[in-house]
Amino acid sequence: MKTLVIVESPTKAKTIEKFLGKQYTVKSCMGHIRDLPKSSFGVDVEHDFTPHYITIRGKGDIIKTLKDESKKVDRILLASDPDREGEAIAWHLQQYLGVDNPNCRIRFNEITGEAVKKAVREPSKIDIDKVDAQQARRILDRLVGYKLSPLLWKKLKKGLSAGRVQTVAVRLICDREQEISDFITEEYWTLTAYLQTSSGELVAKLVKVDGAKAELANRQQVDDLLTRLKEAAFCVSAVNIREKKKSAAPPFTTSTMQQEASRRLSLTARKTMQTAQQLYEGIAVGGVVTGLITYMRTDSVRVAEGAVEAVRQYIGQRYGKDYLPNKPNQYSSGKGRTQDAHEAIRPTQVEYSPQQIKPYLTTQQYKLYKLIWERFVASQMSAAIFDVHTVEVMAAGCLFRATGNVLKFAGYTQVYNEGREEGEKEDSGVIVPVTKGEALILNKLSETQHFTQPPPRYSEASLIKALEELAIGRPSTYAPTIDTILNRNYVAREEKQLFPTELGQLVVDMMKEFFPNIVDVDFTAEMERHLDEVEEGREQWVEVLREFYGPFAQTLEHAEREMAKIVIEPEQSGENCEKCGKPMVYRLGRYGRFLACSGFPECRNTKAIVTPTNVKCLACGGNIVQRKSKAGRIFYGCGNYPDCTYVAWDMPVEEKCPSCGAQLSIRNNRGGQTQKICPNRECPDKEGQQKRGKGRPKKN
């Protein structure tokens, strides 16, 4: 008897084919094969939200292969991922291929020979409740996306979009920008005492004054305290050593991998996923193509038993038994929201150390593999142990404190340390030994002025983290969602920070006004609660949609009426038109905002928005201005354009190229180095372009 097994990923198909015998053919369907049509609404709202499914454009060949293969076999087993989307994929395959055996569904959530063989022995029915939950999810997203987006086309610009996930992502970024601009900076001071002990210097910070938390708001308060401490005696009032354990982080999920790759390797989510895909598909190591990591789109930290055993053996051999806990470390995947279809992201063969396979990998593949490997190995190692030393010093009613962490046992930190967002820091360092009651001599008291800081803008890493915490989006969509909001011009990325654009702000403001519940951060969580009920068979999917659509249709009507009335007054620029004297206003065009004459269409004068710099153009003496290219990339040109056509990608400096005389610009390199480069493409000193004038490292 011949059996056809269908899985989602072609890589998975190859692996599984090896586990099963000659009687099995394994093919992949590459995800969904049917979906709602792209170019029409595809949902019959009047008749129980009946969806119109069609095969996905561009998947003709795959679908034909599956159909042909299905005719050659006696039996079909559907082995799509064991989660909500996977169940729906199995159902669509069943429908489309006309699978007649009712027990056609098999499930496994780790790709091991044992798990796969066991699954094949126990085929079962498709879980139609799960399929219904997926349909409700799919249709709801279609209702929201395809009803909201056209409102934006009408009011703002064609091609714009809104949706349950992307609009909330932009909203988070806008809300943060608001917090930043509302932030009121406050001055505060800290006081540090440098105290002489018999064996060295103790550095202690002021923490309390007369038993209350030290709060120094201004210079006057600092001066008062300095006067009070001038003649004071400093005496050690407490010495305390406490042991602290720090456990390893769990192995990677998609979200945590993207965050760490962003923080430590400066990779975008998209680049990280591309590279991970290459590692997953396999690299030729010694002539044999081997998949180096497990599947990279996962929300689970679960690890196959065999892999835990293998890594424990590896740790014991390579690092010794002190580094190996008695029992395997256990991790749980968050708040029960995980679908757990796949394992955590880990190396498939822990024996392939990063060093060992480095020769077979590109630099980027190596760096990401190293990150994944180290994170995984560390996750099964012993906790690190620190001694936390705390010394308290009293002087004239003021309490100073010094703390230091001394590493007693490295444990997992031998292999891996978690990256930190900028701004986070940790106490470290050794402090000199002192004894309680010891009198200390004050070497110096130094005061430092600080200002409270607003919360930081989102980075890709922190945005993904926020979305995951709110259970918005899935492992397969974090990276594409970020691409979408960037491509739509709703947000811009500078360095690593994400800013809302005026357009993004406008869209979010409109959506917040007319559809407050949909762009609410809790909307998805509410939806998921209903989907869970559908999966459990306690609610009908049509009912869930009906309850949503009733109020939604009303707000939609209201929005259509009210939005038509809104007249968006163009913002005044304060300048007047050089051609006709009428005021110039900001308008929204294909490439973002620009300046246009308010006398349009009589006067067609337009100007780009430029940011002046303090740099002179050495060719004509004009001022260099910053502009944006069509693609949104910043460049620099002479303010006298088109009379002067000097341009450069990087910020020009007032210095000429020794080879061709063109004005040099300065480039910030990745390593924090700056260097002067010649922007002239025809410069005879091609080699020198990159090397010229090594700059000083940027200070951090």
Next chain:
DNA sequence: CAGTGAGCGAGCTTCCGCTTGACTT
């Protein structure tokens, strides 16, 4: 590397979540 908006009207844009390549910044 420097562009852009109105209106006419035809034809189109758009969602989220599964998968990979085949494209080009």
